Amino acid sequence: MTVVRTDNWIEEAGGDPFKVCTQLIQYFPTASASEIHHHLTMFGMYMSTKQGEELSKKLRKINAWEIISDEMEQLRSKWKGPSVPVFIFPSDSNNKVLVRDFNGKSGLAYKDKLFLFISPHNTETEIRAILTHEYNHVCRLNMFPKREDDCTLLDTIILEGLAEMAVEERFGKASTSFWTSLYSERQLAKFWKEFVYPNRKQLKDSDTHEEVLYGLSRYPYMTGYAVGYYIVRNFLKGTDYRTEDLLTLKSAEIAQL
Template sequence: MHGMYRSTSKNILERLPKNVWETVEKEYGVLQKQWNGPKVPIFVFPADGANSKIKREFNGKSGLAFKDKLFLFFSPHNTQSEIKAVLTHEYNHVCRLKKLQKNEANFTLLDTVILEGIAENAVREQCGSANLVGWTKYYTDEELRKIVKQLIIPNRNMKRNERKHNDLLYGKGFYPKMAGYCAGYYLVRNYLESHKLRIKDIFALDSIEFVKEYL
């Protein structure tokens, strides 16, 4: 579901980018030191080539983060810059989950939106704007402000186990595409710029701090 390969082929490792292990290990060391992050095992697998959404939205790459482990999924054509960007996004989740000290089971829609926003702003900070995923450019700032006011704020306390949580996060049904992700990137970018902060400064910041102007 998150992008891992489904094949039982014996030559599955041939579907990974060249030097992926070295790139991941090197960048992981840089990020861990820079963010004073936890040491976690990282699992690297080929991405599911048949997953149209992964191919279309993320150029054949994906990841999945927990507070104590990390999974990365890549396609043969993914570049070193793309590998670094995915690792940066997902390891940022690990750091946020560790330092926020909030049980994931208690996460609200706002918590998830900000989690994703911090992670993709970390990509912007570490890898440059050229390596941001496509959804960061879906909407204008004015459109994003409306999404925040009309969709995110009224539903900010919705729990992760409620269906509407993911509908809003990914923009399913009648909701704007990737609404929650885009809103999170917008909110965190604005907060960083207005307070002149960097990613390492906001890991433990409560999610509500990012939306106070809307309340």
């Protein structure tokens, strides 16, 4: 496991995000630096040289790299998870949705790497929580391997539900994302029945998968995320299981289908 000192990358590049992303080409061998940056900005990475220079210095002051290194050691030991590189970047402070709904933090997980986009005003607990969520994804993707092209909506919502329950177990309900409290139990049961279950086999590259997951088009906001958390929480009720015990279970088993 390596928490990469991306602050040094940013400093050497004078904050230029495109220059920074040339360092990532080895991790995305079929993409250019500009393509990598475009992709990462969709998930919250900073956009401008000015942001890079200013925000990276502030992240150093709050010891972001040290906090994440410490949390990674704890999580990897607790979950017996894989060793993957962790890349930390300032988040885009001009992204209104990111700031409003996620308090300026987000992440992106792959089977073999992990990205965190954080803000200098994030607390230590928030930083640890977003890492917990994303590293849980990494563990699930390695312990329950499935080709990305074969992943369904059900797989995705269970992935998200597991990750957020892991945050709740580790830091309490107050540290979970806003979408865990958007809807009542009755609403979530209805969303599962009417929106998610009928589309549970939609593949990851389909429009419907994205619409239900994020609550686009006619679907309520963050439908898939909220229902995934609801399903995992209900599965755990009345058991002695923790989320790490579910990492190898099939999605249909967790959804009790």
